[in-house]
Amino acid sequence: MARSVPQSGAAPARLDLDLSEPAPIPEEGVVRAIETIRSGWLHRYGESLGDASEVSRLEEEFARSIGVRYAVAVNSCGSAMFLALKCSGVEPGTKVLMNAFTLAPVPGAIVHAGGEPVLVDIDADLTIDLGDLERKAAASGARHLLLSHMRGHIVDMTRLMTLCERLGVTVIEDCAHTMGAGWAGHPTGTFGRVGCFSLQAYKHVNAGEGGLLATNDEDVAARAILFSGSYMLYGQHRNRPSEEAFARWRNVTPNFSLRLGNVAAALARAQIATLPGRKRTWNLVYGRLAAALAEIDGLRLPRRPQAEDYVQSSIQFTVAGLGSEAFRSFLAGCAERGVVLKWFGAAQPHGYTSVPSHWGYLADPRTPPATAEIVSRLCDMRIPLALSPEQCDRIVEIIAEELRRVRAMPAA
Ligand SMILES: *Cc1c(COP(=O)(O)O)cnc(C)c1O
Numbered sequence: 367m368a369r370s371v372p373q374s375g376a377a378p379a380r381l382d383l384d385l386s387e388p389a390p391i392p393e394e395g396v397v398r399a400i401e402t403i404r405s406g407w408l409h410r411y412g413e414s415l416g417d418a419s420e421v422s423r424l425e426e427e428f429a430r431s432i433g434v435r436y437a438v439a440v441n442s443c444g445s446a447m448f449l450a451l452k453c454s455g456v457e458p459g460t461k462v463l464m465n466a467f468t469l470a471p472v473p474g475a476i477v478h479a480g481g482e483p484v485l486v487d488i489d490a491d492l493t494i495d496l497g498d499l500e501r502k503a504a505a506s507g508a509r510h511l512l513l514s515h516m517r518g519h520i521v522d523m524t525r526l527m528t529l530c531e532r533l534g535v536t537v538i539e540d541c542a543h544t545m546g547a548g549w550a551g552h553p554t555g556t557f558g559r560v561g562c563f564s565l566q567a568y569k570h571v572n573a574g575e576g577g578l579l580a581t582n583d584e585d586v587a588a589r590a591i592l593f594s595g596s597y598m599l600y601g602q603h604r605n606r607p608s609e610e611a612f613a614r615w616r617n618v619t620p621n622f623s624l625r626l627g628n629v630a631a632a633l634a635r636a637q638i639a640t641l642p643g644r645k646r647t648w649n650l651v652y653g654r655l656a657a658a659l660a661e662i663d664g665l666r667l668p669r670r671p672q673a674e675d676y677v678q679s680s681i682q683f684t685v686a687g688l689g690s691e692a693f694r695s696f697l698a699g700c701a702e703r704g705v706v707l708k709w710f711g712a713a714q715p716h717g718y719t720s721v722p723s724h725w726g727y728l729a730d731p732r733t734p735p736a737t738a739e740i741v742s743r744l745c746d747m748r749i750p751l752a753l754s755p756e757q758c759d760r761i762v763e764i765i766a767e768e769l770r771r772v773r774a775m776p777a778a
Pocket residue numbers: 442443444445468469471472514515516517540542543563564565566576577
């Protein structure tokens with residue numbers, strides 16, 4: 367692959383920061399986690415433990431932070447989505463709509479619940495195409511939507527909910543990238559019947575692994591608690607549905623053992639409390655990068671509507687006018703200089719990124735046309751919290767230089 371030859375003879379500038387560096391754990395979380403380990407009470411339940419476990423407190427605090435009645439902690443967001451689908455009536459063979467631009471645990475959760483994914487296209491702003499959603503709902507007869515707020519981009523939730531109510535479609539929100547975010551004054555995860563959040567290391571709260579399911583529906587909450595593996599200790603959940611709700615489900619619900627442990631919960635609690643500060647930092651860095659990248663000829667960033675209250679821990683942009691070889695050379699050139707841009711357009715799945723054409727277990731593993739076209743030109747970069755203004759400028763400079771280089775390549 368052709369490499370850049372610096373005009374001046376000086377070595378090309380490099381980014382001196384690992385973009386995949388996870389967010390640090392606040393000291394308070396470290397102390398609580400160590401105290402928990404020393405105590406030995408690592409499992410969330412215990413016959414003499416009462417309702418004081420770290421997990422139970424995390425659920426209570428998280429539910430309060432987004433204004434829902436119930437939160438149920440589980441071992442991943444994938445597990446939360448699986449349970450949300452099970453608790454919303456998805457059975458073997460049930461069709462479930464999903465936006466095609468997302469991560470592999472989304473179709474995975476649908477298949478885990480026995481459902482069949484129905485792929486819906488996206489638009490240039492990376493959010494679900496509401497016209498295609500209506501067409502696919504009609505054509506498939508599907509009555510469930512697992513909506514991913516992928517990479518933090520939030521569709522017009524007022525329009526989406528109106529449409530889904532008219533179509534009789536139950537909405538479940540995948541908020542893996544939108545903890546702390548909202549639309550028109552309401553937190554994501556509170557529009558649909560269930561909201562699912564991730565505590566995985568690369569999301570907005572880093573507990574290593576973990577997930578939270580949020581709902582106002584007491585049957586969903588009771589079933590999720592029982593499915594998650596509460597044994598008969600569900601009385602130890604601080605915010606829990608009524609005894610009547612549990613009585614309806616307790617003897618007919620299998621235990622899937624998807625619990626969260628107390629150490630992860632101790633790490634998460636400290637970060638839920640400090641999320642507003644991290645949100646400000648991420649959005650400040652995003653704003654700086656977005657403004658500078660938008661100035662580069664041929665780059666386009668998704669529009670951010672006024673009603674969208676995002677938490678942008680990553681940044682996405684499309685690049686126009688490059689052939690596929692030039693595009694790959696651009697990505698390789700940036701990566702060599704420390705600016706690792708993820709790409710969803712590769713023939714094979716790579717790292718965290720994949721698209722429907724890689725999910726060979728689907729009945730129809732084809733990426734919908736607009737999604738395929740957009741991801742072939744889409745760059746995706748993580749925003750570590752520690753990124754300084756100088757490093758932002760360096761990133762933009764590297765991207766601009768590499769773009770100039772590949773544009774000058776013969777037959778680009
Ligand atoms: C990470 C992620 C998930 C799943 O989260 P886990 O906690 O790793 O299971 C779901 N959806 C999207 C869009 C994600 O990025």
